Amino acid sequence: MTVSDGYTFPLNENVGRTPVRFKNRYGIEVAADLYVPKSAEGRLPTLAISGPFGAVKEQSSGLYANEFARRGYVTLAFDPSFTGESGGDNRDVASPDIYTEDYSAAVDFLGLQKIVDRERIGLQAICGLSGMALTAAAADSRIKAVATCSMYDMSRSISRGYRDSYTPQQRHEVVDYLSRQRWIDAETGTFARASHEVPFDADGNLTVTNRTLPETLPKDANPIVSSFFDYYRTERGFHPRSINSTTAWTATTPTAFFAFPMMSNIAMLAPRRALLVAGANAHSRYYSEDVQATAPGNIELVIVPEADHVDLYDRTELIPFDRLDEFFTKNLAI
Known part of the structure; x- marks a missing residue:
């Protein structure tokens, strides 16, 4: 509380x-x-x-x-x-x-x-x-x-996915996305926000969100997301300076975790x-x-x-x- x-x-x-x-x-x-x-x-x-x-x-x-x-x-x-x-x-x-x-x-x-x-x-x-x-x-x-x-x-989680689920192709796709995001950030002079663990949808397409956790919890939310939401987004553990409570990491944050185990x-x-x-x-x-x-x-x-x-x-x-x-x-x- x-x-x-x-x-x-x-x-x-x-x-x-x-x-x-x-x-x-x-x-x-x-x-x-x-x-x-x-x-x-x-x-x-x-x-x-x-x-x-x-x-x-x-x-x-x-x-x-x-x-x-x-x-x-x-x-x-x-x-x-x-x-x-x-x-x-x-x-x-x-x-x-x-x-x-x-x-x-x-x-x-x-x-x-x-x-x-x-x-x-x-x-x-x-x-x-x-x-x-x-x-x-x-x-x-x-x-x-x-x-x-x-x-x-975090290096393993970010660069290989949950339970090392990224395929080699998906790892390359994430690296390509991160690499091109650097040019976008350099052009705009700002740092975009995005999920630090880059997800893929059911069809295998890379999907990016600008929040670590949703503002409201969907009824069909993944149990893991639900457990994090219950801490960071509720009175139990919410804090306005916590990235997980309010926003997301800079989009290029995963880059270093791919490079350095x-x-x-x-x-x-x-x-x-x-x-x-x-x-x-x-x-x-x-x-x-x-x-x-x-x-x-x-x-x-x-x-x-x-x-x-x-x-x-x-x-x-x-x-x-x-x-x-x-x-x-x-x-x-x-």
């Missing part, structure tokens, strides 16, 4: 929240909220948190940050570059590289805080920011542990560990299962019974916070 201060969840009475800003190595200013237990003493274990893809810090990532802070962590929920209240001249464009960098920039910032133990910093990611979190950890040894919930591999160096995560959480009924469950299968020795998988993908955004009775807390307590230990 949307609360009056612009957040989609109430702040715990034992937690303080402070807006902060820091720059990534590209000079883009990242907006975030720092959550600190009011009873905090000494240097604490810390988590940087972001996601889902197209969401803002007032939604799911803030909810996670609030809960972990209640449990004794310092937490930082941030808007990725170009989105929400973060900087970047071109709005609502995503980058697998820059989004990955945003996590390391968050670690830069956290490591300068007197209340933070530099040797106990982890990442908690949700949905489409999960691949970036794992990619960041593989290249940044300061990140001691990573957990994801409802993971999406994520988690290519996932083996570099070891001996550090990751925990991937997925709903038993989630359409995205296969992303977590496939990543876990690449390194079962140091990547754990937890399947939440009766949960779908979106349930793990905000259904606190289903999100396994006790299990996540146990994972970080163990793996952020000195």
